[in-house]
Amino acid sequence: MILVQNLIRRFGSLTAVDGIDFEIGAGEVVGFLGPNGAGKSTTLRILAGFLPATRGRVVVAGHDVLTESMEVRRRIGYLPEAVPLYRDHRVEEMLLFQGRLHGLSRREARRRAGEVLERVGMGERSRSIIGRLSKGQRQRIGLAVALLPDPEVLLLDEPTSGLDPLQRIEVRKLLGELAADRTVLLSSHILPEVEAVAPRVIVLHRGRIVADGTNQELVEALGGRSHVRFEAVVGDPLEAQRLLLQLPGVRSVREEGTAGIHRGFRIDADGDVREDVGALAAQRGWAIRELSWQRPTLEQLFLRLALDLDPLEGEPGGEPVPVETPASPQESVQLELPVAGESVAPQAPGPAPTLNPFQPPPPPAT
Amino acid sequence: MKGFTIILRRELAGLYFSPVSWFLLAATLLYNGFFFLTMLQASGGEVNLALSAMHQGPLWFLLSFLAPLLTMRMISEEGRSGMLEFLLTAPVTDAAVVLGKLVASTVFLVVAWTSVPLYALLCQFLGAPPDWGQVATQWLGVAFVATLFSGIGLVASAASATPLFAAFLAILANLLLLVLPLATGFVRGPWREGAEWVRDKIDVQAHFQGSFLTGAIDSAHLVFYAAWIGLVVFLAVRLLESKRWAR
Structure with missing residues (x-):
């Protein structure tokens, strides 16, 4: 048409x-x-x-x-x-x-x-x-x-x-x-x-098309993959992180701070692994405070554009190329978009070399 | 031409439903009445002389100002309000938009001037019949002049961002058109012949007086007016088209 x-x-x-x-x-x-x-x-x-x-x-x-x-x-x-x-x-x-x-x-x-x-x-x-x-x-x-x-x-x-x-x-x-x-x-x-x-x-x-697709395709294409947010009383956080990483389909686990006695984790996986995480928590006796599926929104993509962070950065050809989600957890931190529920206000650049205002604060030293 | 009559009807409705237009009509009626009475007294009651006098100074002065006041908003204001974008994306041609506005303004001006033939009719009832052939040709000539001045007004309106500036430009152009032929009379020496040639091409008053005013319809004068009207319509359409290229 x-x-x-x-x-x-x-x-x-x-x-x-x-x-x-x-x-x-x-x-x-x-x-x-x-x-x-x-x-x-x-x-x-x-x-x-x-x-x-x-x-x-x-x-x-x-x-x-x-x-x-x-x-x-x-x-x-x-x-x-x-x-x-x-x-x-x-x-x-x-x-x-x-x-x-x-x-x-x-x-x-x-x-x-x-x-x-x-x-x-x-x-x-x-x-x-x-x-x-x-x-x-x-x-x-x-x-x-x-x-x-x-x-x-x-x-x-x-x-x-x-x-x-x-x-x-x-x-x-x-x-x-x-x-x-x-x-x-x-x-x-x-x-x-x-x-x-x-x-x-x-x-x-x-004046250029930087993305074209359904809402979900767009946020995924620009690196905003869905993930599981898990918060619980886990005792040893390093052990918990290791166990979570061993679950099938899980690609990376990152600790996202503490709230009192609760430890927060961001679990990036190929699919929705909430059931596996819940089973593991039950098996280990972890008291769960949050187990949720976090879906990024188009809003973050738009803010990225509005704040003049060129989604085509590094793509001189100008074609709307999806931003690949790198395999390593460290690179993932640099590329990821914030998820629904997180603050999207620009923050001061952290120790990471990229100036991504959406980068979440670094996890506290353990 | 597709859309011409629809644009014309809308413009006429816009003119006749506007309080400003009715004020202008009333002012024109007073103006014409005052001058006709003055001319009639000055001519010793000779109706045809008074009518001829009306079609000299008073007609040209009135149209020089009234036409720009009517046309000033027609394109510039529509450009500001976004209506031009509406019209130029509707299935009508740019020429139909310009011609619809041009004819609407002309009709309004001719109707405003028609009070003069009505005074002639009044004289007929009072026992002083005018030469109706001459009145008719004068009225036809007024239609040509009104079309030309409306066209100049539309060119100014299309070239201006604001109605006030459009009116200023159009009044200036109209007055120049009337004054420049007089100025050529002051040219002396080798330039005189060239100046007279130019005067012959731009002297709209002389072409009116040489034909319509005397009750004669001469094709040369008709072609002269048609050429001028064609030129201003062409310019207005091109300027309207140029709005598409503006940011």
Whole structure:
């Protein structure tokens, strides 16, 4: 449904989009994620036919954006970040205008206007003056305008930008419903929004795609593997560490500090080894305080980008290459991302040579 | 042209539902009424003379200012509000967007000026019938001039980031268009011939007075106006297109 090949967009000396490629199938819902200035809006504007590309090929709904711009425009619904609405118009006038621009008859446009207003939960506001609506309501009307021609492809640029948390939840829910019957590409720098709506995420950074996949694939590709967190009264921590390491599938065990008489361990394994750890604890008589499966989130990946830690560091070719998780425990400490539940605030660099703000504090000397 | 009539209707609605536009209409009515009465008294009650006088100074002064005030927001404000992004990603051509706005502004200006033929009608009822052929050609000429000045206003609006600057640019351009032909009269020596050639190409007033004002429709003057209007429309469309390249 959307095909982008070697897309480049320059503004003078600035390269906003730097040779990106991706393909989105019919009915897919994809989130464009990246910090401000990553090139998300520029890419969406090119897809919508507003901006011409400096180089590259873009095909939307089977039509080339450059040579068949009108065909593309007939098939898309585009909602820019600054919701474009005539503020002195009534809601239904704005929708009728959009319908007429898309070649609908007055009667058909009026029928569609009623449908989309119901869909965005604004059915009772059709006679309201747009300028008098709240920002959240205007956002919904913007969505209704984009939906009115019943587009095959929906392009949404920061659809929840500037909304309060409640409004965000409402719009997110609406996006989830819309995603059921059309191809949707939405951009955002708000992670929960993308995670909640889009099964697939494309991460842009400095105009390049640094990751493309499902949420879990992305965090794993960038080194954030899931692990088991184990905290218990173990007596001799070195002996406990040795025993844990002997469990099948366990690749590394690292002590993660103490809380009173409890010792914490991070167990990296090929799968979920909680049952084996629990059995070992029962066998050894260790009093367990915590035994949990820790799953990294996309948020950490995003923070890594936002803090300008280039995920492609060391990959001059620029291809979105997954970051390998090294085998040795020491290297693992340097590459790992924080896991859910851990603090993600940048910390002062420790004794390790890499400046990774997400590196957890070194374990206390034993 | 796809989308032209839809853009035109929206722009007309935008103009006629705006309180500012109604203020401008009322001000124009007063302006026309004042000058028509003054001209009528000065001509000793000669309606055709008064009408001709109206289409000299008062018409050009009014359009030089009124057209920029109407067009100043049409592109620059839409660029600021994001509506331009909406229009330029809708299935309508850039030319349809410009022409829709151009014709809407022209219609508003012509309707505002139509109070003058209405005064002529009033004179007819009062027993002083005007030359209706001449009134019709004058009205047609006003439509051409209004289109040209609206086009200049749209060029300024497309070239400016703010409506106020757009109005300033357009008023300046309109006044230059009116004053420059007069300035060529001061050129002496070997440059005089060249200056006269230039004056002939830019003197919109002379082409109006040589044709529409006298009640004659001359194709040369029609082509002159059509060429100027074509040029400003072309410029406005290109400037609108250039918005796609701006960051």
